[in-house]
Amino acid sequence: MGKFYIDDQEVNFEPGQNVLQAALKAGINAPYFCYHEALGSAGACRMCTMELEPTKEGENSRLVVTCLQAAQDGQRYRLNKGIGDHVRQGVVEYYMTRHPHDCPVCDEAGDCQLQDMTILSHHTYRRFKGAKRTYMDQPMGPLIYNTANRCITCYRCTRFYQDYALGDDFGVYASGNRTTFRRSEEGHFDSPFSGNLIDVCPTGTFTDKVFRRKFSRTWQLEKNESICGHCSVGCHTEPGGRDNSLRRVHPFPNTKVNAHFICDRGRFGEHFSEANDRPLSAQINGVVVDNQKALDHIKDILTKSAGRIGILSSPDEDVSCHYALANIAEHFNGLFSPFVMPQTEDRTAAALALSRNTPSLTDIETADGAIIVGALTETAPMMDLAVRQLIKAGKTVHMLHASPTLLADIVRKQHPDQIHQAAPKNWAQIISSFDASHEAEEMGPNLFANLDTGKRIIILGVAVEMDIASMHALHDLCQAFENKQLTVQLGFALNGANATGSAMISAQYPSKQLLDAVRKKEIDTLMVCGADPFGFGAADWLPAREHIKQLIVFDNVNSPTLQIADVILPHATWSERRGISINYEGRIQGFNHAYQRAGTLTAVNLATALIGISANNFYEQQHNNIETLTGLNELHYNGCQCLNLHTQFEGRAEANQVSIDTNKDSVQVVRLTWHGGSNKASYATALASIKPWKDNIIYLHPDTAKRLQLNAETKLKLGNPTNANDNPINRSGMDQAFPIILNDNVAVDCLALTRTTLHHVGHLVNAIIPIDKLSIIAKEG
Amino acid sequence: MYKLIQEIFGGFIVTLKHAFRPRDTIQYPEQRKARSERFRGRIVLTKDPDGQERCVSCYLCSSVCPVDCIDIQGTEDENERRYPAKFDINFSRCILCGLCEEACPTLAIQLTQDYEFCSTNREKLLYHKEDLLIDGTGKHPDYSFYHHAGVPIKGKAIGDNPDEQKPVDVYTNLP
Numbered sequence: 043m044g045k046f047y048i049d050d051q052e053v054n055f056e057p058g059q060n061v062l063q064a065a066l067k068a069g070i071n072a073p074y075f076c077y078h079e080a081l082g083s084a085g086a087c088r089m090c091t092m093e094l095e096p097t098k099e100g101e102n103s104r105l106v107v108t109c110l111q112a113a114q115d116g117q118r119y120r121l122n123k124g125i126g127d128h129v130r131q132g133v134v135e136y137y138m139t140r141h142p143h144d145c146p147v148c149d150e151a152g153d154c155q156l157q158d159m160t161i162l163s164h165h166t167y168r169r170f171k172g173a174k175r176t177y178m179d180q181p182m183g184p185l186i187y188n189t190a191n192r193c194i195t196c197y198r199c200t201r202f203y204q205d206y207a208l209g210d211d212f213g214v215y216a217s218g219n220r221t222t223f224r225r226s227e228e229g230h231f232d233s234p235f236s237g238n239l240i241d242v243c244p245t246g247t248f249t250d251k252v253f254r255r256k257f258s259r260t261w262q263l264e265k266n267e268s269i270c271g272h273c274s275v276g277c278h279t280e281p282g283g284r285d286n287s288l289r290r291v292h293p294f295p296n297t298k299v300n301a302h303f304i305c306d307r308g309r310f311g312e313h314f315s316e317a318n319d320r321p322l323s324a325q326i327n328g329v330v331v332d333n334q335k336a337l338d339h340i341k342d343i344l345t346k347s348a349g350r351i352g353i354l355s356s357p358d359e360d361v362s363c364h365y366a367l368a369n370i371a372e373h374f375n376g377l378f379s380p381f382v383m384p385q386t387e388d389r390t391a392a393a394l395a396l397s398r399n400t401p402s403l404t405d406i407e408t409a410d411g412a413i414i415v416g417a418l419t420e421t422a423p424m425m426d427l428a429v430r431q432l433i434k435a436g437k438t439v440h441m442l443h444a445s446p447t448l449l450a451d452i453v454r455k456q457h458p459d460q461i462h463q464a465a466p467k468n469w470a471q472i473i474s475s476f477d478a479s480h481e482a483e484e485m486g487p488n489l490f491a492n493l494d495t496g497k498r499i500i501i502l503g504v505a506v507e508m509d510i511a512s513m514h515a516l517h518d519l520c521q522a523f524e525n526k527q528l529t530v531q532l533g534f535a536l537n538g539a540n541a542t543g544s545a546m547i548s549a550q551y552p553s554k555q556l557l558d559a560v561r562k563k564e565i566d567t568l569m570v571c572g573a574d575p576f577g578f579g580a581a582d583w584l585p586a587r588e589h590i591k592q593l594i595v596f597d598n599v600n601s602p603t604l605q606i607a608d609v610i611l612p613h614a615t616w617s618e619r620r621g622i623s624i625n626y627e628g629r630i631q632g633f634n635h636a637y638q639r640a641g642t643l644t645a646v647n648l649a650t651a652l653i654g655i656s657a658n659n660f661y662e663q664q665h666n667n668i669e670t671l672t673g674l675n676e677l678h679y680n681g682c683q684c685l686n687l688h689t690q691f692e693g694r695a696e697a698n699q700v701s702i703d704t705n706k707d708s709v710q711v712v713r714l715t716w717h718g719g720s721n722k723a724s725y726a727t728a729l730a731s732i733k734p735w736k737d738n739i740i741y742l743h744p745d746t747a748k749r750l751q752l753n754a755e756t757k758l759k760l761g762n763p764t765n766a767n768d769n770p771i772n773r774s775g776m777d778q779a780f781p782i783i784l785n786d787n788v789a790v791d792c793l794a795l796t797r798t799t800l801h802h803v804g805h806l807v808n809a810i811i812p813i814d815k816l817s818i819i820a821k822e823g
Numbered sequence: 824m825y826k827l828i829q830e831i832f833g834g835f836i837v838t839l840k841h842a843f844r845p846r847d848t849i850q851y852p853e854q855r856k857a858r859s860e861r862f863r864g865r866i867v868l869t870k871d872p873d874g875q876e877r878c879v880s881c882y883l884c885s886s887v888c889p890v891d892c893i894d895i896q897g898t899e900d901e902n903e904r905r906y907p908a909k910f911d912i913n914f915s916r917c918i919l920c921g922l923c924e925e926a927c928p929t930l931a932i933q934l935t936q937d938y939e940f941c942s943t944n945r946e947k948l949l950y951h952k953e954d955l956l957i958d959g960t961g962k963h964p965d966y967s968f969y970h971h972a973g974v975p976i977k978g979k980a981i982g983d984n985p986d987e988q989k990p991v992d993v994y995t996n997l998p
Contacts, residue, residue, distance in 0.1 A: 142973020146881035146928040147905050176973065176982045178990045191973040191981070215993040222993050257897050259882040285896070 044115035048072075048092070049123055053113075061108035061119065062090045072121065073130055073159050074109060075244045076196040080302040081206060083109035087196045088133050089159060093124035105129060130163045139170040141245075142191045149187075150246030152259045156194060159244075177222050183230025184728045185310055186239060187251040194245055195221050202235075202242045208430045208452050209233035223247070230732045234423045234448065234717035237309040238302075241292065252313055252728045253290040258282075266636040267294045269623050270308040271358060271616035272720045273422045274536035275403070276625030277304050278681075281312060281617035283637025288315050288617060298629070298681050299403060305423035311723025315615040315639075319600035320725075322641055325610040333643060336611055337651040343567055343592050343609075344374045344652065351376025352556050352565040356573035357390070357538025357545075358721050359645075360621030360633075364540075364547050365664045366645035367571055371551075373653040377565070379553040380544035382573045383582060385806075386506070386537060387553045388694075389513075391545045393505035393534035395691035396517040400627045400684075401500050401531040407431040409531070410497040411438045411490050413476070415469065415516065416504025417447035420715040422535035422626070425502060432500075440489055442472060444507065445712045445794045446741075446787035463743075463789040465710045466507055466808050473515035495527035506537040507713070509808065510695065517695075536626050538721070539616075543624035546671060546690060560586045569594040570603055571613065571645065574721070577602030577801060584804070596648070599725045602801070614642040615722075622668070622679055628687045630672075632679025709750075709816070711760075711809045714741055714794035724797070738778075738802065741785045741794040749791075752818060757781050760793075760803050761815035778802065779819040863921045864938040866912055868931055868952070869961035871968070876956065877931035879968065880907040884923035884932050892916035893923060902977035904969070910952040915945050929968035933961040 045054050048065055055064035060083060065072040075087035090108045095118040105126065108119070120126055138160065145151045177190035200223060203209045211232045212225045225231065231239075239248040263282030270277045270291075277300035280292045291312045293304040314320070324336030331339075344351055353371040355364050357380060364380050371378035381387035401409070406428035419426040426449050433439050433452060441453050442462040454461050464472055476489055490499060503516055513534070520530040538544060559565045560583070568575075568590045575583035587606075595607035598615050616623075617636045624630050649655050655663075669677050672685050718729040735741070740758050742750075752758060757779035780799070788794045793811075800807065849856055858864075871877045880897025896909040923932050942948050960966075975981045982989045 143971045144973050146883070146968065147879045147972060147974055151881070173986050173988045174973070174984075176987050176990045177993065178981055179975070189974065216991060217996055220991045220993065222991065224993065255898050257880075257899075259886065261886065262882065 044113070046113055046115065046117040046119065048119045049121050050118075055113040059113050061092070061106075061111045061113050061117075063109070064113050065108070065121075070121070071162065072108070073162050075155060075159065075194065076198055077109040078198055078201075078242065078302075081198060081201045081242070084197050084201060085110045087194070089130060091126055091129050091133070093120040093126040094118070095120065127163065130159075131165050134160050134163045134165040135169070137194045138165060138168055139172070140175050140191075141194070142174060142176075144189070144192060144246065148189070148192065148246040149249040149254060149257055150192075150243075152261060154246060155244035175219070180224045181228045182225060182248075183251075184731050185230060185251055185306065186236060187249045187254055188224070189247055189249070190222055190224065192245045193222060193247045195223075196244060197223075198242045198244065199223050199239050199248065202238055203231075203233065205434070206431075207233050207235040207238070207427060208434060209236070212236075232448075234305050234307070234419060235303060235427055237306045238293075238304070241303075250290055250309075252310055256287065256289055256316075258284050258289055263289055264637040266634055268617050268636050269539075269631050269633040270304065270312070271360075271539040271623070272307045272311045272723050273424070274539060274541050274626040275299065275422050275424045276539060276623050276629065276631055277308055277424055278631075279304060279308055279312070279617075281636040283617065283639075286637075286639045288313060288615075288637070291617075296681070297404075299625070299631075300424055301404070303424075303427065305427065305717065306729065307423055307718050307720060307723045310729040311718060311720065311726045312615070312617060313728060314599055314722050314725035315617065317599065317725045317727060320598060321600060321604060321610050321612050322639075323612060325607075327608055333611070333641065334651075336609060337643075337648070340569075340594055340609060340611075341652050343594070344370075344376075344569075347567040347592070348374045349376070350565055351567045351569070352560060353378045353569045353571070354382060354556065354573050354575060355380045355544070355571045356382060356721070357386075357536070357541040359544075359572040360540050360616065360623045361543040361547070361668065362621040362661075362664060363571065363645040364544065365667065366649040366660065367569070368547070368551060369649050369655065369660075370569075370652050376567075377556045377559055378551045379556040380547050380551065381553040382575050384552070384554040384557060387545065387548050389505050389508070389510065390536050390538075390541045391548070391691055391694035392510045392513050393503065393508075393536060394542060394545055394628075394687050395693070395695035396513050396532065397534055397626075397687045398517065398520050398530065398532040400533040400687060401502075402627055402629075403428045405498075405531060406500050406502070408498075409437065409500040411493055411499040412440070413489065413499070413501045413516075413519075414439065414441045414449065415443070415473070415502070415512070416507040416535070417443055417445050417449075417713075417715060418502060418504055418535060419448040419717055420445075420719065421504045421506065421537070423717045425535055429500075429502070438490060438493075440476075442469060444469075444710075444789040444792050445714050446785060448717070450787065463787075465789050465791045466509065466512070466712060467708075467710050467810060469508060469512040470515045473512055473519055476519055490523070490528065493528060496529070498529040498531065499523060501530060501532045503532075503534045505534040505541075506807065508534075514695065533626060539625075540623045542626060542628055542685070542687075543622070545694075546624065546685070549694070557582060557586075560589060563589045566590060567592040567594070569596065570607075571596040572598075574601045574603045576606060596643070596645070598642070599722060611648070612642045614639060614644050618642060619644045620646075622664075624685065628685030628690070629681050630668075630674075630677070630679060630683050630685065631681040707814070708810045708812045709746065709791050709793055711800070711805045711807065711811065712788070712792045712794050713800065713807045714788075714796045719797065735796050736783075737796050737798040738780055739796075739799070740780045740782045741788050742782055742792065743786065743788045743790045744784045745790045746788075746792065747782060747784055750813070750816065750818065752782055754782075755820060757819045758793075759817040759819055760805060760811060761817065779817075858936050862936050862938075863919045863924075863934040865914075865935050865940050866917070866919075866923065866950075866955065867933055867935055867957045867961065868910065868955045869933055869957060869959060869963075871929075872960055872965060873967060874958075875904070875967075875969075876906050877929045877968065878907050878910065879905040879929055879931075880910075881928060883926040883928065887922045887926040889920060889922065890916045890918055903974070904976045907952060910955060912950045912955060913948065914940065914950055915948040930961075930963045930966050933963075935961075 074090040278294040280294040368378040594609040596611040759779040885893035892913040894911040898908040
């Protein structure tokens, strides 16, 4: 801790900080382009030049690039007073000789660092009369728009894309005066973090293509800090809306969760709210009515069938929504559940109960080693970005996975021996063999043998892909590492943004109770909010459809369930409403609407209309409820408080351990997903258009194909799926034979299927199919 | 007494003098006054010399407008040329200050000599794009923004502007 001076203003600094960093932290309006808090200094732009006053008599003052200058006690810099201003004006004038006359048609204008710096350095007229250098723009897919002329070669984009996010399909081309930044070939980016190029670029070289056709200047957007509702990490975002529509999503930097960046799912997936088929008006039996009429109608239905009512929410909805719906259910003497499937509920609760000292994203970034189980990139992309920082720092990262995942590709490139591919049914056994106490080679890989005592390792699992036995195996593994004097943090990526909050509430409202009641025909009116019980991957619910006389769906996507609903109510999205979400760490985060969309309702509106509870009373009640449930006094919603997951979910890891069939003569169905494939984000048209997997195709490892005697000329039929009660399920794809595609990244003995294919065939994720049930059919023609 | 008479008749004389002077008032609407070249009247949107809309919906006019009477929503056509899908000016609010014209980087929005557009109906004073857009270049007959901007549009590729070099070949390191 010392201090230096800029224009006689005192600036405090920590050891290791550079002058620019300390000045920015102190709130000084220091100019810069290439410096970025997360990416560090490059010294490429020369914009942060300041004049350093001489310390001894007889010396001259000199110009220094402050982002490369370590702060030293007692130094005196001149920012606006000395010749530094003149130098910076020259730097900007040089940049502007090449910069096109684009501001009126550039999406960056208003948000543009080049504009700010040009004004800050008082540059006004282009004196250079020569012609401007130009580049061809490169088509970069449906998400990002490239205008190469605008580049000022600050290198921030490659420093982010290659060095920070470890992407390899984008880089620097040509040299010297002709340097440019582009992909190796036309087309969309491979990285799930490519959207950050838009924010990282200080000019308009990379702009948001989704925003482009409904563009508004930044100051015209209604903005607010919100929480991303597309995975369990719960990053802080800043959606901007105008005129009843979402225009763009930016990250909202905060040090607790996502310090600077968000993934493409968070940025472009939120545009599901702009899908053409989004329900935006209430409907009764296909007839559009106004909201009040629909609410009156629902009140009638619920009053008439009181006692035979079920309300189903989903982990994609927030705590306030759950509470409001639970209140409605209790008022009409019905049942409520925040989970569709008991299986998912058990897994989520078990994962939370077994979490140990859950790592935050910063904890992951600064660990000394990691074990990843499952397709992490595809479940929680920001956790993957944190793990990439470990890989970049040369730390050991072991990975066990069944379906293809981008993180595995990155680990494989550097350490192919640290990748373990296996069917999920064998995971528990494999994880036990990782046991750090085993010294002998044949007992399995002795991980982290070279780590000194006291080092910290991170274990991350993907709850939706793991059975409870393998979660327990991971938990036991922690103990084994702790015996070796290593610090271990175990966390799970969950399915659903508010999975933790949902699991907390489900102790009181278990999903099994609701599902059983539906099966026993005790329920004839079902209200569904955000969930999709008759759609993707929820085979247990399908046979119950015929018992339900009135299906009320309250949602913001055109899901298969919504398509068969009797009454439809339009639901506001997370950016359009107020709520509370709890992320995988147990961090309690409140959010408020960024913009408003006329005609949509929230669950609290429903509670007000149906059971007459006022919004103020509701929020007060909810606050007290959460305080009682969590045991936290003085509850805040700013993300500072974390639940104690261990006490909160105590005893829920033992529930319903299904014995696993590790029979050798069977194959296992694994979910084939990608970073834009979450429940809601898959309705965002632009993002969904770059989905890498094809529907109605089975992806499998060449060895599996050899074993099943499959080749390009044959098709595979999966046989009749059954639900938990051994009832056969009728699905359109049941009798269909699917072509196969060989993929090395699918584990042996696994059949990887997309969500849509799973929906067609009716099989569950991780379903085990005996080989004799599969049939191989020759292709026609 | 003399002073009193002088004051009364003096007043009559002044009145008589003014009766034979040229009039300052004119017989509007039969007679109209010549307006200055810089007169700021009704706002129009002009087209460039090629007959294309000049407005690129950069939102500068609506941002600079002190009374917030301009509402725009920009979009882009299939030739990647930007245009306003919606351009509304509420003339019941507009104070004809001309800041929008000053801010317009494409010289699209211009104030004309016309000032006779009052109405007894406020609805009629909300001018939409079809009411504002004229078939002509207005005060600036030669300017076309896209001939200076770096972005390509249909018929003008990158490097076609007079002040641009041909695009760099990024796959060579030869000088």
